[in-house]
Amino acid sequence: MTRRTLLFRTLVLWAFFEIIAAAQVRGGPSGGTILSSWVRALITPPITAVEGMTHSMNNFVAGFRSSRALAWENQRLTNEMETLKNRNATLLTDLQATLQAAENLRDLPLFSGTPARCLYRDVGRGLLLVSLGPGAPTIDRDTPVLGGGGVVGRVIRIENQDCWIESLTHAAAAIAVTTSDGLTHGLAEGTGGPTLEIRFVSHRASLTVGQELVTSGADGIYLPGFPVATITSIRESDGPFLEITAHPVADPTTVQSVWLLHDHNPTEGIAQEDS
Amino acid sequence: MKKGLKVFALVAVTLIVQRLLGHPRILPLATAFLLPMPWIIGPPLLGFDRRWYWLSFPIGLGWDLFFEPIVGIGAIAWSAAALMIWTGTSIAAERRTCAWFAAGAGGAVVFWLIRSICFLPLDLPGTPTWSWIGISALLTGVWCAAVHTVMVLDLPARWRQRQARRLRL
Numbered sequence: 001m002t003r004r005t006l007l008f009r010t011l012v013l014w015a016f017f018e019i020i021a022a023a024q025v026r027g028g029p030s031g032g033t034i035l036s037s038w039v040r041a042l043i044t045p046p047i048t049a050v051e052g053m054t055h056s057m058n059n060f061v062a063g064f065r066s067s068r069a070l071a072w073e074n075q076r077l078t079n080e081m082e083t084l085k086n087r088n089a090t091l092l093t094d095l096q097a098t099l100q101a102a103e104n105l106r107d108l109p110l111f112s113g114t115p116a117r118c119l120y121r122d123v124g125r126g127l128l129l130v131s132l133g134p135g136a137p138t139i140d141r142d143t144p145v146l147g148g149g150g151v152v153g154r155v156i157r158i159e160n161q162d163c164w165i166e167s168l169t170h171a172a173a174a175i176a177v178t179t180s181d182g183l184t185h186g187l188a189e190g191t192g193g194p195t196l197e198i199r200f201v202s203h204r205a206s207l208t209v210g211q212e213l214v215t216s217g218a219d220g221i222y223l224p225g226f227p228v229a230t231i232t233s234i235r236e237s238d239g240p241f242l243e244i245t246a247h248p249v250a251d252p253t254t255v256q257s258v259w260l261l262h263d264h265n266p267t268e269g270i271a272q273e274d275s
Numbered sequence: 276m277k278k279g280l281k282v283f284a285l286v287a288v289t290l291i292v293q294r295l296l297g298h299p300r301i302l303p304l305a306t307a308f309l310l311p312m313p314w315i316i317g318p319p320l321l322g323f324d325r326r327w328y329w330l331s332f333p334i335g336l337g338w339d340l341f342f343e344p345i346v347g348i349g350a351i352a353w354s355a356a357a358l359m360i361w362t363g364t365s366i367a368a369e370r371r372t373c374a375w376f377a378a379g380a381g382g383a384v385v386f387w388l389i390r391s392i393c394f395l396p397l398d399l400p401g402t403p404t405w406s407w408i409g410i411s412a413l414l415t416g417v418w419c420a421a422v423h424t425v426m427v428l429d430l431p432a433r434w435r436q437r438q439a440r441r442l443r444l
Contacts, residue, residue, distance in 0.1 A: 003365075006328065010358055013332065014351045018393060021347035025397045034397055 093117075094133070097257030109225045113146065113259035114139065116163065123253050126170030126190055128153070130258055132161045139163055139260055142221050147258035150227035150249030151175065151215060155260065163260065167252040168196060168228065177228050178216035179207070185216055188228055188246060194253070196229050198244035205242065207234055213246060223261065283333070286314055290337050297342075307411040309383050311338065313422040315357045316378040319364040320423075331357035344399065352390040356382035372423045379419025380412040387411060 022035040098115045114137060116130035132139065143155040145165050153173060157164035166173050171192035178185045186201040198213065211231045217224035229246035237243045289310050296305040311334050318327035335350030343349050360378050367374070391402045403411070 003362075006325070006361075007358070010354055013354065017335075017347035017350045018396075019347075021345045021393065022397060024345040024347075025399060027398055 090117075091133075094257065100257065108146065108149075108227070109223070111146070111223065111259070111261055112263060113261045116145075116258050116260055118147075118256050118258065119162065121252060124192075126153075126167040126173065126192065126252065128165040128167060128252060128255075128258075130163050130165060130260075132163065132260070134161065136161060137262070144222045144226075144261045145258045146226060146250070146261065148250030148255040150229075151222060152250045152252055152255055152258050154221055165258070168248050168250075169194060169252060174219070175222055175228060176216045176218035177213040178218075178224075180212060180214060182216075185218065186213070186244070188213065194247070194251075195232065196246045196248055198229070198231070198246050199241060201242045201244055202240065203236065203242060207231060207242070207244065209234060212249070223263070282314075282330070286311065286330075286334055286337065289314065290334075290341050294341050304410060304414070307407065307414045308418050309379075309386060309411060309415040310418065311353070312356070312379050312382050312386075312415050313375075313419050315353060316360045316375065316382055316419055317422075319357075319361045320370055320375060320378060322370075325361070328354075328357055328361050344401075345397075348390055348393045351393050352386045355389040356385040359385045372420045372427070375423035376416040376420040378416075380416030382419075383412040383415035384408060 019035060022038060023033055025034045026032065027034055027037075094115070094117045097117060114132060116132045116136075118128055119131050120129035121127070128145075130145075139155060139158055141155055141158065143163075145152040145154060151168060153165045153167040153170070155163045156166045168175060168188065168190055169192065170190040173190035175188045176185065177188045177198065184201060184205040184207060186198045186205075188196045188198050191197055201207065209231050213228050213231065215222040215224050215226045215228055227249040229248045231244055231246045233245040235243040293306075293308070293310040295301070296308060296310070314334055315331055317323075318330070331354040332350050335353035336346065338349035338353060339346040360382055363378065363381070369377075387403050387408045394402055
């Protein structure tokens with residue numbers, strides 16, 4: 001046995017006997033053996049370190065999750081802000097169009113209505129799609145539509161907040177018209193093109209080119225007094241009526257904002273006027 | 276009786292005598308003698324095999340059983356003294372009685388110092404004073420030197436020679 005081996009074994013035995021001795025002595029704050037306090041002193045730092053690391057890792061993960069949630073929330077708010085910006089811009093455009101439409105309707109009789117913005121127009125079919133926007137009142141079918149300084153048409157279909165409007169120029173559209181003085185009555189019919197045909201006007205009617213025709217209210221849909229069209233040509237025919245062509249005051253191809261009338265029952269309006 | 280068993284029996288007797296030295300009617304300084312020390316310093320000084328070094332551990336455990344409040348410290352202290360002696364004898368070739376004295380005194384100092392060091396982390400009382408360590412070293416050295424002197428005198432051989440001389444006359 002070499003001296004180094006002897007020394008090593010001696011040291012091992014010393015450590016063993018010191019541990020044995022420590023296991024027999026009671027003391028320390030907890031009242032346990034010295035050995036248990038030694039073991040506790042040995043184990044506590046790693047446990048504390050592991051606990052600290054675990055705590056730090058949990059905090060890191062929580063922070064990372066919070067940061068990720070914040071990033072998502074930030075992205076969501078950014079998108080929402082962009083949406084609101086676009087909506088705001090749209091509303092601003094609508095407001096400008098509405099103001100323009102109101103400016104155009106300044107000379108019309110007083111009425112109450114709901115503004116709407118034109119989303120889509122089909123000139124070939126004489127149809128317009130308008131949007132009422134949130135919070136709009138309920139719109140009924142056949143509600144008259146004003147815009148561009150005169151009558152645009154009537155509502156033929158409602159889809160939530162959107163309404164399909166049949167333009168005056170639609171081939172199947174017709175509206176009772178009269179002259180401003182109320183002496184001559186007729187029926188303005190759509191042609192499917194940009195003009196209207198005024199029918200059922202007798203040869204004796206005193207009409208001139210450029211004269212404005214307004215709604216008479218005789219059709220039961222439109223309130224009386226709103227501009228409809230301006231006469232562009234008058235021709236004598238072999239029939240009992242004149243052949244009159246008119247151009248609508250409100251051009252459905254350029255109108256951007258319209259008004260949907262609330263009180264569109266002509267009989268009620270007439271009754272109120274009579275009273 | 277086998278040699279090993281005989282040694283252990285003698286060690287036990289030594290420890291018992293050491294215990295008797297602490298009797299109230301005996302001089303208080305008597306406990307300063309470390310009677311088992313010759314068993315520690317003897318093998319290296321007599322040129323025994325190195326395995327005799329391990330005898331210090333059972334001696335220390337026996338010391339613990341007789342004189343210490345806990346088991347383990349005596350084994351460390353006695354083996355430390357033995358280690359010192361074995362190391363010292365491998366360096367110095369002195370084997371005379373004065374060497375026994377020095378080894379005994381040095382072993383006693385190492386014993387008490389290592390015992391005190393081992394007590395430190397255990398927070399136990401019983402650390403001796405420097406004066407006690409000095410007295411113990413002196414007395415233990417004297418005890419070891421006395422043992423060596425007796426061994427050198429070889430009294431049984433002298434007795435046998437005396438008996439043979441008387442028979443021849």
